[in-house]
Amino acid sequence: MKPFIRTGLIASAIAFLLTAGAALYTWNALPAVGEVPVHWGPDGRADQFAAKSEAWIYLAILPGSILFISLILALVPLIDPRKQNIETGRRAYLATWIATLFVLVLVQGGISVSMLKSGADAEPSSMAVRLIIAACAALFIVIGNYLPKTRPSFMFGIRTPWTLSSDTAWEKTHRFAGPLFMLAGGLGLLGAFVFSGIWLALQLSVLVISVALASVVYSYFAWRGASDRDAGTGLTI
Incomplete structure (x- = not known):
């Protein structure tokens, strides 16, 4: 296995554990009865709710996405007809890989915090949305640099x-x-x-x-x- 792929997989494993841990903690902390917020508007106000029995689906999306994205990113350098060029530009490839993982971890954190703290009558806050958008913007700065x-x-x-x-x-x-x-x-x-x-x-x-x-x-x-x-x-x- 190429060293840069191994590094990416190690980063992916860490990101998966962080997002899965946050998802599990959040799901266990949710109230057993009633509905919890699962989607928020740009102003931070919850606009979609679900029972705890359904909330795990929303919490599992990002850990599952990390597994899927990491599998694809690990396979691409092996199957691309110009794989040697990816090897030559491995710093750019790995930087994009890790930056993407960072954004996904941050999004999971924002979802977990918002799910635990917001509700239909809770004071809305757009800070989580702003931080996620800021992280995505930083991702494009990294991509542009490489x-x-x-x-x-x-x-x-x-x-x-x-x-x-x-x-x-x-x-x-x-x-x-x-x-x-x-x-x-x-x-x-x-x-x-x-x-x-x-x-x-x-x-x-x-x-x-x-x-x-x-x-x-x-x-x-x-x-x-x-x-x-x-x-x-x-x-x-």
Whole structure:
């Protein structure tokens, strides 16, 4: 097993234990009768409730997600046709892996705290929502920092028909997108503590989608000017 995959799996095991432990503690602490909050709006007010017998489903989502995501991330470097490029860019791969786990652990913590402290008549607080959005914004800062260091692969990075058919287009696109994702993450981090209501929930998504679309468009023009855009074997079957 590659050392960076082993490190990612160790981090995944820690993240799973933290989220599963938080889920188990929260479920045991919930009242046996009545309904408990399982979903909250941008203002922190609970808007969906369930009985304790159903609440475990919501608490189990993130531990299950960590297991699934970690399995995929561990397999990708083994099955990608350009696996050597993932190995070369392993720092970017591992940093993204661990940062994603951190966000999921924080989300589980926010859910557990909110589930235990909020109720239909409880004073709403948007702080948990703000912290989760801030963590997601920080994730995009990390991704943006490492994007220029990635190498062409079919399962990691900005994969368009043009970046996958030209190493030059890949490199130019990721150098272009990296700072933009960092900017989007920085603005989203600021917005997490400035905006309220629906814009608190939407602002980071709008920024990231805009950057992603700009990167896709740029990849086409980078490919148009690439010297290796027509590289191929010329063989027919």
